[in-house]
Amino acid sequence: MTKVRKLIKLVIADEAIVNKIYLIRGQKVMLDIDLAEMYGVETKVLTQAVKRNAERFPKDFMFTLSQKEFQHLRSQIVTSSWGGIRYLPSAFRRKRCNEILMM
Numbered sequence: 001m002t003k004v005r006k007l008i009k010l011v012i013a014d015e016a017i018v019n020k021i022y023l024i025r026g027q028k029v030m031l032d033i034d035l036a037e038m039y040g041v042e043t044k045v046l047t048q049a050v051k052r053n054a055e056r057f058p059k060d061f062m063f064t065l066s067q068k069e070f071q072h073l074r075s076q077i078v079t080s081s082w083g084g085i086r087y088l089p090s091a092f093r094r095k096r097c098n099e100i101l102m103m
Contacts (some may be wrong), residue, residue, distance in 0.1 A: 022091070024069060032062075047090060058073035062092045 020034040036043040050062065065073070065088050 022073065024073070024091050025063070025066065027091075027093055029093055031065075032090040032092065035092060050090075060093065062090050064088050064090050 020030050021028050033043050036046040068073055070088050
């Protein structure tokens with residue numbers, strides 16, 4: 001593969017990630033469903049792993065969206081892949097998302 005094609009793939013990957021960053025409570029965050037998809041695991045597996053390893057992360061690492069925040073977010077995204085979720089999503093501060101890989 002040429003260097004140009006590799007660069008194009010990186011740009012597309014970066015763009016896909018940027019499209020998954022939301023501004024909630026004045027912080028840039030990624031939702032658990034998007035992070036789980038990126039890492040190729042189920043959302044519940046990601047959430048359970050973070051909860052089991054809570055001591056590894058700062059207290060402000062993640063928060064759960066309120067019902068109002070979630071409804072507002074869904075109204076902004078025309079095509080929703082969330083369907084009928086049972087729990088409100090967790091939001092992970094963008095600067096700390098890479099720390100999940102350390103688990």
